[in-house]
Amino acid sequence: MSPSLQVDSQGRLVHLLTTEGLSAEMIRHILDTAAQFVSVNEREVKKVPLLRGKSIFNVFFENSTRTRTTFEIAAKRLSADVINLNIGASSTAKGETLLDTVWNLQAMDADMFVVRHAEAGAPHLIARHVKPGVHVVNAGDGRHAHPTQGLLDMYTIRHYKKDFAGLTVAIVGDVLHSRVARSQIHALTTLGVPDLRVVGPKTLLPKDIERLGVRVFHDVTEGLRGCDVVITLRLQNERMSGPLIPSAGEFNKTYGLSPEKLAFAKPDAIVMHPGPINRGVEIDSGVADGSHSVIMPQVTFGIAVRMAVMAILAGNA
Amino acid sequence: MAAPLPDTERLLDALVTQMKPATGPETGIVGIYTGGAWVAERLHRALGVKTPLGQLAVTLHRDDYGRIGLHREARRSHLPFEVEGRDIVLVDDVLHTGRTIRAALNELWDYGRPARVRLAVLADRGGRELPVAPDFTGAFVEVEAGEELVLTNENERLRLAAVRRPA
Structure with a gap:
């Protein structure tokens, strides 16, 4: 291509x-x-x-x-x-x-x-x-x-953070199946984000994704530490049970964005999601509707x- | 050879003299980016108008979009007052074909229906392609074929100059 x-x-x-x-x-x-x-x-x-x-x-x-x-x-x-x-x-x-x-x-x-x-x-x-x-x-x-989604995410980040130069950005969840994540990664690296991370279980991260210029984290608190921008990805329904993750509940416990996990990010971090959100799976309602969320502006x-x-x-x- | 251009400050003074008796504290002064916005700022100050100054970006209503496409334009229209029912003076630096004014009127109408709109220009160089006439004019300026009138702004000093259009 x-x-x-x-x-x-x-x-x-x-x-x-x-x-x-x-x-x-x-x-x-x-x-x-x-x-x-x-x-x-x-x-x-x-x-x-x-x-x-x-x-x-x-x-x-x-x-x-x-x-x-x-x-x-x-x-x-x-x-x-x-x-x-x-x-x-x-x-x-x-x-x-x-x-x-x-x-x-x-x-x-x-x-x-x-x-x-x-x-x-x-x-x-x-x-x-x-x-x-x-x-x-x-x-x-x-x-x-999904380039227009990737670009609207860039618009959102620029709107709230002004500049890409000093940012730490984490993309959390099912990166493997996500065209949105790919579009974001290409745009974020091009715009010069110095610390771009993907966070998720091995089964949901593409092999060799480091080649795209990202750092891989399996530990969510380490991955979120000091982040300016946290992007959560939708976990597709058909992947909630099966070989990749034990269960939606288990995924939520480990990787779902809760207020407690978000506390590891910077105090002024923004939380994004391409929608539609699965409340209680990849993101808790307290975060989706909370003060850090910019999901509706997206x-x-x-x-x-x-x-x-x-x-x-x-x-x- | 065209006559030398009049001093820009004198053009501004001429505009203020014409506009003073014809405007009030509620008049909306709206400059068209870029040059018109500079002129409008000066007029707004000199006339002591109470309504905050407005600016119009006309890119989205230009009639040459189909030919030249959408160029980068970071400026946006900014009208910090109610347009509906207001007496407005649209300000531009140079009036030529009248196409920019047509686009500006369309843009303005997206914000509401003014009671009246008049046009003030620093310089009128003729060559109209639309039925547009200014209400206030700094001066009528003759320009040679192939030349363009360009307003520059250096540290708040406005200067109108004729420059040869790039071939």
């Missing part, structure tokens, strides 16, 4: 497929642009005409009401026409059928595809086959990437960040 597929020869973003390989400059450009849209979303009229006359297709091969809704709101606030297609999680959606779907939609004059797919690389495949001037945004592909910033990505892409015809 070539990350350069998303940046053209003039250095302009033409697709957003992954945070891997995105320059710090490009990430900052997206975050700065998002800041403008945060202010749009606070106005009386929450709409700007940038994408008037453009058609954006939300093509979701894997269901996700939340993510789809945030993309839909973002597109509508940019005045685009939004068409939602839930194609469903057909495990047989192989290359050919996927591209046929896309070509059909392209024939309906789509300007942008927002794609979610259970298979890693599906958005890349689409990006490689669309006409010039048509843009693809990856809204989550398999375990690979959702709000997510709209602005998605607006920024779509506006930048559509402007780079």
